[in-house]
Amino acid sequence: MELVLKLVEQKKTFDGALEVFDHESESCQCTMRFAVYTPPQAKTAKVPVLWYLSGLTCNWSNVMEKSGIMRLAAEFGFMVIAPDTSPRGEQVANDDAYDLGQGAGFYINATEAPWAEHFQMETYIMEELPALIAKEFLNADMDKQGIMGHSMGGHGALSLHLKYPGRFKSVSAFSPIVAPSQVPWGEKAFSTYIGDDRAAWKAHDACALMSSSSDVPILIDQGTADNFLDEQLRTHLFAEACEAVGQKAEINMREGYDHSYYFIATFLPNHFDWHAKALNA
Numbered sequence: 001m002e003l004v005l006k007l008v009e010q011k012k013t014f015d016g017a018l019e020v021f022d023h024e025s026e027s028c029q030c031t032m033r034f035a036v037y038t039p040p041q042a043k044t045a046k047v048p049v050l051w052y053l054s055g056l057t058c059n060w061s062n063v064m065e066k067s068g069i070m071r072l073a074a075e076f077g078f079m080v081i082a083p084d085t086s087p088r089g090e091q092v093a094n095d096d097a098y099d100l101g102q103g104a105g106f107y108i109n110a111t112e113a114p115w116a117e118h119f120q121m122e123t124y125i126m127e128e129l130p131a132l133i134a135k136e137f138l139n140a141d142m143d144k145q146g147i148m149g150h151s152m153g154g155h156g157a158l159s160l161h162l163k164y165p166g167r168f169k170s171v172s173a174f175s176p177i178v179a180p181s182q183v184p185w186g187e188k189a190f191s192t193y194i195g196d197d198r199a200a201w202k203a204h205d206a207c208a209l210m211s212s213s214s215d216v217p218i219l220i221d222q223g224t225a226d227n228f229l230d231e232q233l234r235t236h237l238f239a240e241a242c243e244a245v246g247q248k249a250e251i252n253m254r255e256g257y258d259h260s261y262y263f264i265a266t267f268l269p270n271h272f273d274w275h276a277k278a279l280n281a
């Protein structure tokens with residue numbers, strides 16, 4: 001039998017299992033690594049699936065090691081999937097800057113050379129990896145998927161939810177980039193990966209994608225002491241976009257909190273409550 005997933009790490013924790021896998025990705029044309037936390041409830045029943053998309057410079061490990069997410073996942077009975085933030089490897093295009101190339105895939109499909117060959121993160125996250133999870137984790141309830149993310153991963157969670165209505169039953173974000181076409185991180189990534197046509201950028205911009213309201217409410221937590229708030233994140237633009245179309249959203253500005261995992265760890269329990277309302281309904 002062909003071995004699709006190569007187990008690279010396995011730990012029992014909170015009576016469930018953290019497993020890290022490598023696999024050969026067809027969409028990204030390289031080896032991709034991701035982590036799955038399987039909660040104890042999955043031993044006897046199907047469990048909801050919560051996707052966590054990480055921010056710039058991260059891989060699967062940041063959220064698993066720093067946020068306390070596995071304790072919550074065990075308590076709520078959610079399977080958590082933590083994909084990487086980009087393709088990686090010596091043969092994969094890269095840039096010296098932390099906000100471009102490996103570790104900075106922005107959850108879109110690149111069309112420009114030399115990026116397009118491997119940087120196909122939208123297809124990877126929305127098609128390839130879910131199909132793999134459904135096939136290899138029979139206790140994953142793919143009819144009950146939620147998505148959350150941080151910073152660049154918050155952009156991923158919000159924009160993918162809006163691009164694929166109905167896929168995710170619940171959505172939330174920490175410190176998301178809400179309007180990538182209007183801020184330096186997004187302008188740099190989009191011009192590099194998909195070219196200079198700003199009109200095309202809107203298809204990947206949560207604020208621009210917010211053209212009508214959906215019945216899936218959106219939760220955002222944002223620290224007021226986040227160094228990136230004014231220049232890169234600009235949370236108020238998302239509040240305005242929701243307001244304009246009557247989209248239900250809870251946007252919490254958290255006094256004194258910064259961009260770090262100390263902030264995420266503080267409010268992650270609220271996000272689990274939020275997802276549980278929809279995923280356990």
Ligand SMILES: N[C@@H](CCC(=O)N[C@@H](CS)C(=O)NCC(=O)O)C(=O)O
Nearest residue numbers: 055056057058062098151152260261
């Ligand atoms: N100062 C950081 C900027 C990148 C950054 O803040 N990354 C955030 C996501 S946008 C993060 O979660 N970093 C990893 C961590 O805190 O564990 C660097 O240059 O590496």
